[in-house]
Every structure is written in structure tokens, then in C-alpha cells.
Amino acid sequence: MSNVEYLDVFIDESQEHLQLINNSLLELENQPNNLSLVSEVFRSAHTLKGMAATMGYEDLSHLTHTMENVLDAIRNEQLEPDDKVMDAVFGSVDDLEAMIEDIASGGDGKRDIEQAVQQLELALNGEVPEVPNQTANATSETEAMLEVGTVLDEGFDQFEMTVLTQSQEQGFTVYQLKIELDENTMLKAARVFMVFEILENMGEVIKSTPPVDQLEEENFDNEFVVTLLTKEPGTELEQSIRNVSEIDNVQMIEINVNELKAGLGQQESAATETAVLEKSVPTKKQPASSPDQKVEDSGSSDQQPKKSDINKTIRVNIERLDVLMNLFEELVIDRGRLEQISSELNNSELNETVERMSRISGDLQEIILNMRMMPVEQVFNRFPRMVRSLSKDLGKQINLTIHGAETELDRTIIDEIGDPLVHLLRNSIDHGIEKPEVRRNLGKSEEGQVELRAYHSGNNVFIEIEDDGAGINKDKVIQKALTNGVVTEEEIEKMSDQQIFSLLFASGFSTAEEVTDVSGRGVGLDVVRSTFESLGGIVEVDSELGKGSIFSIQLPLTLSIIDVMLVEVQTEKYAIPLSSIVETAIVNKEDVYSAHNQKVIDFRGKVVPLIFLQDTFDVQEAGQHDEYYSLVLVNKGEKMAGLVVDSLIGQHDIVLKSLGSYLTNVFAISGATILGDGQVALIVDTNALIK
Amino acid sequence: MSSVLIVDDAAFMRMMIKDILEKNGFEVAGEAANGEEAVTLYKEANPDLVTMDITMPDKDGLEALKEIKGIDPEAKVIMCSAMGQQSMVIEAIQMGAKDFIVKPFQSDRVLEAINKVMA
Amino acid sequence: MEVTETTASQDLKVIVFQLKDEEYAIEVDYVQSIERMQTVTRIPKVSPYIIGVMNLRGIITPVIDLRKRFGIEEKKYDETTRILVLSKDNIELGLIVDSANDVIDIPAEKIEPTPEVVGSVEEEYLRGVIKLDRRLFTLLNLDKVLHDKQS
Numbered sequence: 001m002s003n004v005e006y007l008d009v010f011i012d013e014s015q016e017h018l019q020l021i022n023n024s025l026l027e028l029e030n031q032p033n034n035l036s037l038v039s040e041v042f043r044s045a046h047t048l049k050g051m052a053a054t055m056g057y058e059d060l061s062h063l064t065h066t067m068e069n070v071l072d073a074i075r076n077e078q079l080e081p082d083d084k085v086m087d088a089v090f091g092s093v094d095d096l097e098a099m100i101e102d103i104a105s106g107g108d109g110k111r112d113i114e115q116a117v118q119q120l121e122l123a124l125n126g127e128v129p130e131v132p133n134q135t136a137n138a139t140s141e142t143e144a145m146l147e148v149g150t151v152l153d154e155g156f157d158q159f160e161m162t163v164l165t166q167s168q169e170q171g172f173t174v175y176q177l178k179i180e181l182d183e184n185t186m187l188k189a190a191r192v193f194m195v196f197e198i199l200e201n202m203g204e205v206i207k208s209t210p211p212v213d214q215l216e217e218e219n220f221d222n223e224f225v226v227t228l229l230t231k232e233p234g235t236e237l238e239q240s241i242r243n244v245s246e247i248d249n250v251q252m253i254e255i256n257v258n259e260l261k262a263g264l265g266q267q268e269s270a271a272t273e274t275a276v277l278e279k280s281v282p283t284k285k286q287p288a289s290s291p292d293q294k295v296e297d298s299g300s301s302d303q304q305p306k307k308s309d310i311n312k313t314i315r316v317n318i319e320r321l322d323v324l325m326n327l328f329e330e331l332v333i334d335r336g337r338l339e340q341i342s343s344e345l346n347n348s349e350l351n352e353t354v355e356r357m358s359r360i361s362g363d364l365q366e367i368i369l370n371m372r373m374m375p376v377e378q379v380f381n382r383f384p385r386m387v388r389s390l391s392k393d394l395g396k397q398i399n400l401t402i403h404g405a406e407t408e409l410d411r412t413i414i415d416e417i418g419d420p421l422v423h424l425l426r427n428s429i430d431h432g433i434e435k436p437e438v439r440r441n442l443g444k445s446e447e448g449q450v451e452l453r454a455y456h457s458g459n460n461v462f463i464e465i466e467d468d469g470a471g472i473n474k475d476k477v478i479q480k481a482l483t484n485g486v487v488t489e490e491e492i493e494k495m496s497d498q499q500i501f502s503l504l505f506a507s508g509f510s511t512a513e514e515v516t517d518v519s520g521r522g523v524g525l526d527v528v529r530s531t532f533e534s535l536g537g538i539v540e541v542d543s544e545l546g547k548g549s550i551f552s553i554q555l556p557l558t559l560s561i562i563d564v565m566l567v568e569v570q571t572e573k574y575a576i577p578l579s580s581i582v583e584t585a586i587v588n589k590e591d592v593y594s595a596h597n598q599k600v601i602d603f604r605g606k607v608v609p610l611i612f613l614q615d616t617f618d619v620q621e622a623g624q625h626d627e628y629y630s631l632v633l634v635n636k637g638e639k640m641a642g643l644v645v646d647s648l649i650g651q652h653d654i655v656l657k658s659l660g661s662y663l664t665n666v667f668a669i670s671g672a673t674i675l676g677d678g679q680v681a682l683i684v685d686t687n688a689l690i691k
Numbered sequence: 692m693s694s695v696l697i698v699d700d701a702a703f704m705r706m707m708i709k710d711i712l713e714k715n716g717f718e719v720a721g722e723a724a725n726g727e728e729a730v731t732l733y734k735e736a737n738p739d740l741v742t743m744d745i746t747m748p749d750k751d752g753l754e755a756l757k758e759i760k761g762i763d764p765e766a767k768v769i770m771c772s773a774m775g776q777q778s779m780v781i782e783a784i785q786m787g788a789k790d791f792i793v794k795p796f797q798s799d800r801v802l803e804a805i806n807k808v809m810a
Numbered sequence: 811m812e813v814t815e816t817t818a819s820q821d822l823k824v825i826v827f828q829l830k831d832e833e834y835a836i837e838v839d840y841v842q843s844i845e846r847m848q849t850v851t852r853i854p855k856v857s858p859y860i861i862g863v864m865n866l867r868g869i870i871t872p873v874i875d876l877r878k879r880f881g882i883e884e885k886k887y888d889e890t891t892r893i894l895v896l897s898k899d900n901i902e903l904g905l906i907v908d909s910a911n912d913v914i915d916i917p918a919e920k921i922e923p924t925p926e927v928v929g930s931v932e933e934e935y936l937r938g939v940i941k942l943d944r945r946l947f948t949l950l951n952l953d954k955v956l957h958d959k960q961s
Contacts (some may be wrong), residue, residue: 006703006707009703009706010703013701013702013703040748043700043748046746046773047700047701047746049773050701050704050773050795051703051704051794053773053794053795054704054707054794054795054796056795061795068775184797186774186793187772187777189777189781190777190780190784190791193781194790197785243807243810244790244807245790245791245792245800246800246803326868329868330868572851572852616854617854617855618854657869657870658870659853659863659870659872660863660869660871660872660902660903661900661901662902662903662956662958663853663856663863663872666853666856667854667855667856668855669853669854672851672863672870674868678865679849679851680851680862680863680865680870681851682851682854682863
């Protein structure tokens with residue numbers, strides 16, 4: 001059986017379980033007495049172990065197994081989940097994550113887990129135990145037994161003989177059975193239990209070698225010998241036992257008690273008889289007694305809060321969704337074409353049908369887009385761990401609260417925002433939150449608060465990271481921006497506080513020399529900004545010195561289909577995303593003024609500079625001019641500009657397509673789309689146009 | 692053709708068992724991700740056989756086994772256990788489980804168990 | 811560059827195309843399709859030889875004019891003009907050429923290193939020359955063309 005086909009599911013589910021483990025462990029730190037959390041972790045670890053073993057990832061299953069032991073001890077209140085214990089568990093979770101990651105990227109999941117295992121064992125026992133050698137003495141015992149047992153000529157003492165004789169007189173047959181388990185049998189005691197159940201249903205076991213308590217402890221190799229009194233026919237007996245799984249072989253002989261008697265020595269004393277008697281009486285019940293104790297603890301593990309998350313879902317490969325999306329995009333293009341044709345033909349039935357089709361495809365679009373939506377939780381849920389270890393490293397106390405983790409975003413965006421968010425969080429923790437003693441001196445609580453929020457508003461999702469730390473020192477920012485030549489003094493004078501803070505994101509602002517271990521990593525915040533911008537997002541920052549900072553990211557809900565205003569510049573068509581448009585307007589050329597060599601208009605009392613797309617994009621003159629300017633007013637944060645075009649064609653849903661990897665960094669063009677007539681229109685990146 | 696209800700909280704495990712079953716001519720009557728679903732599905736589908744994971748959220752395999760046995764004393768249930776769950780397996784057998792298989796599953800072991808139980 | 815070494819010992823199947831009065835060759839493996847001239851949307855502020863992008867069955871494909879790229883005098887596009895659509899390493903690119911004639915097999919030993927001077931085309935874009943039955947083809951260095959740094 002090839003395991004490859006299960007790999008995807010394995011990886012997916014393992015990651016889910018690891019996440020669950022992470023979350024529950026973090027909660028457990030806050031509520032160390034909540035044993036239901038331990039049970040949850042235990043269960044996930046357990047499932048993980050089973051899957052890993054099935055896939056043949058030995059290190060993974062070994063480590064989860066060791067972790068399970070620790071969790072079990074916590075669950076049974078034999079072990080206090082103190083810091084040391086939690087660190088050991090978290091440490092091994094790190095290893096588990098690394099292994100899964102390795103497997104996900106095509107590795108064999110092998111890893112040196114000795115240290116993690118040792119830590120766990122240290123946490124469990126207070127010392128590193130030597131490899132338990134329990135099997136060694138067990139085998140020596142069994143070996144001795146088997147020497148006797150192999151030929152089934154097991155001896156009986158006098159008491160046993162008495163029992164046998166009486167039984168035979170009562171019409172019982174005596175059988176001796178040698179039962180061999182498959183050498184790969186894994187729960188041997190359970191197997192033995194099954195055999196005994198059958199035997200005891202059919203008769204009475206009067207002797208077992210090794211004795212039942214040894215069998216229960218699995219102190220035997222693969223075989224054992226029992227003597228049974230029964231009235232059932234021998235063939236049926238043998239068949240019943242053979243029908244138990246993992247029984248390799250059953251050898252059975254009928255014992256003639258009279259023959260045995262003849263050969264029996266007379267040396268047994270009365271003392272031995274009673275000793276044997278005491279021993280053999282409980283035999284029958286013994287296998288059942290030990291499970292009884294355990295029933296209780298398995299029962300207690302079930303008293304967890306009932307968390308009902310039974311959603312009927314199916315897993316769909318993301319590639320299939322991408323294909324679906326692509327096909328739908330083709331449909332949208334044809335829909336555009338159809339709309340155009342129908343408006344030209346002006347046939348009412350056609351119009352009606354096309355309208356209906358457009359409506360349905362609109363609904364379809366929503367469904368398809370929704371299918372691609374995933375909660376930001378996917379990204380957020382790794383942050384608590386990160387914050388925990390980071391605050392430990394930095395000697396800070398931090399309480400991270402997360403709101404709106406259920407907020408959904410297109411999966412393509414989800415995939416991209418993890419790293420930049422990590423960067424911002426690290427930034428808040430490293431530079432924002434002060435050390436506990438500093439905070440105390442400032443009259444703040446020693447524990448710094450970092451809040452991560454996500455919420456949905458209009459066509460956007462906002463993600464905000466707020467801290468109650470030191471805030472941004474405006475003067476320092478200005479000084480550094482000037483030193484690094486990011487801005488000039490004149491520019492600074494015109495800038496609002498917010499704009500000054502935003503200089504943090506300017507390329508060239510961060511210099512390598514002050515890169516710290518934590519938030520540095522050699523990448524500046526400018527990379528964070530450009531990542532978000534490439535997703536159609538906007539990053540802003542606000543801060544109050546001494547009180548804290550707030551980083552705010554605005555992201556589009558989905559990437560592929562966007563609402564645009566199609567415009568014409570001479571004979572060329574461009575698409576301007578509606579998300580950046582404030583409004584459209586038509587102004588008389590006489591209402592345009594010149595200020596500092598820049599054409600501006602007075603738009604509701606605000607001076608707005610004009611950008612002539614014909615000039616900016618070097619569009620060839622085709623002689624299309626009238627006395628009005630068609631304007632598309634766009635904004636970038638606080639700033640506004642009027643894009644001058646020749647005509648406004650109208651609002652359209654378009655499918656955003658990349659220009660391909662040959663072209664990189666095309667000025668002020670963020671992509672392209674295919675119009676209804678099959679022609680390509682470029683999508684204007686208005687952010688690049690507003691300075 | 693015998694129909695089997697697969698109960699396991701891990702989709703991965705269900706997929707694995709399902710695959711083994713389907714390759715060997717069994718019909719999968721349904722899949723349940725926890726004990727609760729298992730009991731409901733048992734009533735609906737009335738399968739010839741159940742493979743029952745022990746550790747599951749909401750309602751574990753032992754509870755589900757008990758309920759299924761309550762509904763149908765003749766129900767044939769094979770427990771799916773992991774190493775270290777010996778006592779629960781024994782308990783399950785006392786409660787009437789017909790056999791058990793231990794993860795990691797070997798497909799011939801799974802088939803052996805099923806064939807023996809169905810015999 | 812690796813391509814040169816790994817394929818040098820093997821026979822090559824190439825598409826032959828024409829620019830002005832010279833014949834060029836390109837490995838057929840990387841030619842996804844040969845298209846007639848079609849509408850290309852201009853992209854502002856890019857190198858002049860990048861004509862724009864076209865809609866190739868739903869995929870936006872950049873198109874460059876090889877004459878312009880090699881500094882050969884311009885010529886109006888006509889009936890014989892073809893766009894060779896290349897696809898390699900996730901990069902798709904259309905090359906406008908005067909005409910694309912045929913596909914031929916070239917024995918490896920017929921490929922010779924580029925002579926010091928070959929017309930006006932920058933040497934780095936060429937992989938070698940092929941002499942076959944009195945015809946002379948210049949073999950294009952595909953990697954160089956696809957990973958052209960835009961100025």
C-alpha cells in the first residue's frame with residue numbers, strides 16, 4: 001500500500017492537531033487546573049502518534065508517544081504542569097512542527113529528538129531514566145517456562161491432578177493447548193484476554209504457563225500453554241481460538257488423566273497444595289480486574305466540555321479551486337462580451353437572458369470566492385507561541401489578545417500575510433513594549449498589552465496591531481529619515497505626524513547597523529509595506545509617545561476579481577480599481593489652475609493636483625479632446641489626486657491577471673485584465689501615481 | 692458484499708481504512724468522526740461491521756460501542772486502538788467488541804480482523 | 811547557460827525564423843505556439859522593444875519585437891509576421907519575427923561557437939551558428955532572451 005496518496009491529508013491533519021495542541025497548551029498555561037485542556041492535547045497527540053506510526057515516521061511517533069506520557073501524568077494529576085514541564089512539552093511541539101514541516105517539504109521527517117525526549121522524561125520523572133529493561137528479565141522467565149512447554153508435557157501438582165481426575169469423572173475432557181501469537185502482535189495482553197474469554201466460555205482454565213498475571217504483564221514471548229476442562233468438542237475449541245486474530249498457531253492435545261497419574265511423582269507436600277490453591281482460584285477473574293481500575297480514569301477523561309464542531313465539510317485541493325476560479329474568470333470575460341453584444345443588438349429577449357445570466361454568474365462568483373476564503377486564524381494561531389517565546393527571550397511580560405480570528409480572507413492573501421505580520425508583531429514587542437521595570441517606573445502595569453485585531457469592513461479586511469508600549473519617537477524618526485536621505489527638511493515640514501510615522505516604512509529608512517536579533521533579521525519595514533501593497537493592501541501607523549502604537553493594515557477581501565472604472569485615454573483603455581477611487585467628475589477646463597507648475601483643481605474646497613494620464617503614460621495623441629476634463633479622483637491615505645482621462649467608460653467587474661513573470665516592476669501598472677472584446681486593458685496602480 | 696462503518700476522528704485514518712476496505716471488496720456504509728456520529732450512522736445505515744477508533748472527541752469509542760451494542764446486541768465492532776490502550780481494548784472486548792486492530796495499521800491485519808469477524 | 815552544455819552533445823530540433831535577411835533558430839521544445847500577428851496592448855514606460863501584452867487564450871503574454879531588441883531596422887508587420895510564444899521556467903514571452911519557416915533537426919556537431927562578429931546582434935544573445943546544406947542559422951540563447959534585464 002503506498003502511503004504517498006495519504007501524505008497530503010496526513011500533513012493537513014497533523015498541522016491541525018499541532019495547532020490544537022499549541023492553542024490548548026497556551027490556554028493551559030493560564031489555567032493550569034483545567035484538565036480538560038490536557039485531555040484535548042492528549043487526544044491530539046494521540047491521534048498524531050497513530051497517524052505518524054501508520055505513515056512510518058518513527059521519530060515523530062516516538063516523540064508524540066513520550067509527550068503523551070507526560071500529558072497522561074498531568075491528566076492524572078501525578079504531575080504539576082509547571083514552567084519546566086510546559087517548556088519541555090512546548091519544546092517537543094517545536095520538534096514535532098519541524099518534523100511535519102520537513103515532511104511537508106518533501107523530507108523524510110527524521111530528526112534528532114533525543115534531547116526533546118530527555119527533557120520530557122526529565123519533566124516526568126525528575127531524572128533521565130535508563131532504558132527500562134523490563135523485557136529482559138521477563139524473557140529469561142519465559143524461556144525457562146518454554147523449555148517445559150514446548151512438548152506440551154506440562155506437569156501438574158497433586159492438587160491439580162485431583163481437580164483433573166474429578167472433572168474427567170464428571171464428563172469433562174482435559175485439553176492442553178499451546179497458543180502462539182503472531183510475533184508482531186502489539187497489545188499481547190488484550191489478545192490473551194480474548195483467548196481466555198473464549199476458553200472460559202467453553203470450559204474452565206485450570207492452569208496456564210506462564211501464569212495469568214505474567215501473561216497480563218506481557219511477560220512472555222509469543223506463546224503460552226493452558227489446560228482446559230471442557231465438554232465442548234475439541235475441533236470447535238480449536239476453531240474458536242484460531243478465529244481470534246493474530247493467533248499464529250494452536251496446538252492441542254487431549255490429556256488422559258489416568259496416564260498422567262501413573263507418571264506423577266509423589267513429592268508434593270500439603271503446604272504446596274494450599275499455596276497453589278490460593279494462586280489458582282483468582283486466575284479466572286484476573287484479566288478482568290485490571291481493566292476495572294482503568295475504566296475510572298478513562299471515564300474521567302471523557303468529562304470534557306462538549307465542543308460540537310461537527311461541520312459537514314469536504315476537503316478540496318486548493319488547485320482544484322484555482323482551476324474553478326480560472327474557468328469562472330473565462331466565463332466572466334465572455335459574460336462581458338455577451339453584455340456588449342446584447343447592448344449592441346438591443347433585442348429585449350436577449351437582453352433579459354443576458355441580464356439573468358449576469359445575475360447568476362454574480363451569485364456564482366460570490367460562492368466561488370467564498371470557497372476560497374479562510375479565517376485569518378490560520379495565520380494568527382501561530383502568534384501566541386511566538387509571543388510567548390519572544391517575551392521570554394527579551395525578559396518582557398506580554399499579554400497578547402486576539403480578536404476577530406474568524407475574519408475571512410482569500411486564501412491567496414492568507415498565504416502571504418504571515419511573515420509581514422510576524423515582522424510587525426516582533427517590532428511591537430521588541431521596540432514597543434518596555435521591560436517590566438521600566439513600565440513599573442512609568443506607572444504602567446508590568447505586563448505589556450499587545451492586541452491583534454481583524455475585522456471586516458466593506459470590501460476590505462483590516463488587521464491592526466496595537467501595543468501599549470513606548471510609542472514612536474517622532475523626532476528620532478525625523479532625524480533618522482534625514483540622515484538616511486529618505487526625506488528632505490522641507491518635506492518634513494509639510495508632513496503630518498502620521499506621515500512622519502509612515503517614514504518607518506520608507507525604503508532606505510532602516511539601516512543594517514541597528515538590526516536587532518528580534519525584529520531585525522536584516523529586513524526593514526519597507527519590505528513589510530511592499531508585501532502588503534503587492535496584495536493591494538495599505539499599511540498605516542499611528543502612535544502616541546509613551547502610550548503606544550497602532551499598526552493598521554487594510555487588505556482587499558479577495559484578489560482575483562475586482563471592481564474597476566474603465567477609462568479611455570486617447571484610444572487606450574485603462575482600468576482603475578474602484579477601491580482607490582473617491583469619485584469621478586467632469587470639470588470645465590477653465591476651472592483648472594496652475595500652482596507651482598502643477599495643474600490643480602478646487603475640489604470641494606480642497607486643492608487637488610491633476611495627473612494627466614496621457615502624459616504620464618506617454619499615450620499617443622489621437623486628437624480626442626473637448627472642453628471638459630473627465631476626472632477620476634483617487635486617494636492614497638490622506639492624499640488625493642485627479643487622474644485626467646478622455647472618457648469614462650463605466651464600472652466593470654474584471655478579472656485581475658498578472659502581467660507574467662517576464663515583466664517586473666512596470667511603473668504604475670499593477671496588472672491587466674481581458675475585456676469583453678478580448679483586448680487587454682492595463683490596471684492602474686494609483687498608489688504609484690500619488691506622491 | 693459486507694458494508695462497513697468507519698469511525699475515526701482523523702480523516703487520514705478513515706481514508707486509510709476505507710482504502711483498504713474498498714480495495715478488498717467491502718462497501719463503506721459511512722464514515723463518522725466521533726462517537727456521536729457513529730451511533731447515529733449505525734442506526735441509519737445498519738452496517739454489517741464497524742471499525743471504531745477509541746480516542747475521539749465528544750463521545751469516545753467505548754461509549755459509542757456501548758450504545759451501539761445497546762441498539763443492536765449482535766453488532767460487530769472492531770476496535771481501532773493505539774499502543775498503550777491495552778486496558779481500554781480489554782474493556783471494549785468485555786463490552787462485546789469482536790476484535791481490535793492496533794495503529795499503525797497493517798492492511799493484512801485489518802483484513803484478517805474483518806474476515807475473522809465476518810466469518 | 812547550462813543548456814549549452816547539456817544539449818551540446820545531442821541533436822537539436824529547432825524552429826527556423828527570419829529576421830531581415832538572416833535565419834535564426836530556436837529550440838522547438840520551448841516554443842509553445844506560433845501565432846499570427848494580433849492586437850498587442852502597449853505598456854507605458856518600458857523598454858521600446860517591449861511592444862506590450864497580448865491575450866493568448868486568456869493568459870496575458872508579453873510581446874517583444876526581436877528586430878528592435880537586436881537593433882535591426884524596423885519593418886511593418888504583415889501577413890508573414892509571426893509571434894513565437896516561448897515558455898520556460900514559468901516565463902511566457904512572445905517574440906515578433908518576420909516569419910517562421912520550418913522545423914529542422916540539427917546534428918549536434920553542426921553547431922559551432924559564435925564567430926567574433928555576427929552582424930549587429932549582441933553576441934550574448936547567441937549560442938552558436940549552424941551550418942547545414944549551405945544554409946547558416948544563428949542559434950538563439952533562449953535563457954538570455956527570457957531573462958533579459960529591462961532597462
